[in-house]
Every structure is written in structure tokens, then in C-alpha cells.
Amino acid sequence: GQNIDQPTEMTATEGAIVQINCTYQTSGFNGLFWYQQHAGEAPTFLSYNVLDGLEEKGRFSSFLSRSKGYSYLLLKELQMKDSASYLCAVRHYNNNDMRFGAGTRLTVKP
């Protein structure tokens, strides 16, 4: 099975940096995904990690440590439009089964 934990809510200030953590336990690991979901909309893909280390994509970066079962999503230069839920998802080894965490609701304040 898979357990995926992430904080329920976070608040940050416009222009600041925020780090959203995700820890997971899985019987097989084949990649970790971060998705962004605005209220009333579908999840959209942000980042993917399968090897340890940091992946950077503009203002967003994602880090993975497989030995620790840990990932974080780093958002820099926060903008009001970044207010959304951020979902951590783990894909199971040897198939395409992906399980999502409950999501972290980020509120960016002026």
C-alpha cells in the first residue's frame, strides 16, 4: 500500500518563498509527481522526480530523497495566482497506478 502525508494548509506572503513537504511510504516506487489544483478546476501537472535531487522549472522546484521517502515543492517569488491546492502523488513500481496525497491548500496573502 501507499501512505502519503502532506500538510493540510499553509499561508505565505506574496513575493516570498514557500516549501510544501510530502512524505510517503510505498511498497514500490516509480516516480513522484506534484500537481496544482485551483478551486473548481482539474489538477494540472507541475513536476516529476524519479531520481534523488532537485528539479527546477522556473519559479517552481521539486526535490526528492528516495531513501527518506521525502519530497518537497518549493515555490519562489509567490504570486496571488499561486493560491491553490498542491497535490503530491506517488506512482507505484511496475504499473501506472498513481496515488495522491490529500493536498496542501496554499493561501498567498498580499
Add this chain to the structure above:
Amino acid sequence: DAGVIQSPRHEVTEMGQEVTLRCKPISGHDYLFWYRQTMMRGLELLIYFNNNVPIDDSGMPEDRFSAKMPNASFSTLKIQPSEPRDSAVYFCASSLMDGGTDTQYFGPGTRLTVL
């Protein structure tokens, strides 16, 4: 290029009625997923298909739920009979297993309300 298409976008029905949700995946994708999202349970995988064949339906809540994929461009999720606790947003997603990220792309969802 069209993304994943779902219909209807909103569905309101009464308890006991049959509900059919429809999905057209991105052309060329070989995986199709059905998810359900609620405030209480978050995003749950219900079932997924590979090349139109159901691979894992362990997430389907009970026998009232069924899903089919008669061809590569169409899938349905049916609930019969529907119950108020089935009220949720149902997402369809598709992906292409190409040895890369195999990212799943989500449709806009169907918001189901069962009265």
C-alpha cells in the same frame, strides 16, 4: 490539440437513478484513469485501463459502479443505482507510457450531485 474531454460537466440526479459519465482521452494515449474527488477523501483512483483493458479496479467502491472502454477514444463510468454519498467530482485522466514522465493529463471533471 484537444485535452481530455468529459461530459457532462455537471449532473444533478435523484437517488436511485442511473448516471453515466463520459470521457474522451487525448488521442494516442494508452492509459485512461477514472478518479473521484471529495473534501473528505481527496482524490481517489477508481479504475484504470491500458489499451482499453481494465488493469486495476480495486478502487471501485462497490458493484453499483462499473466502467467500460469500448475503444481507444471513449470510456464511460456508470453508477446504478446512484446514492447521495456518490456526490463528488469525477475526473478522467489519460497518459502515454513512453518511458518518460508518463504524465497524467486530467479532464475538467464532472460534478455529480445525487439528491
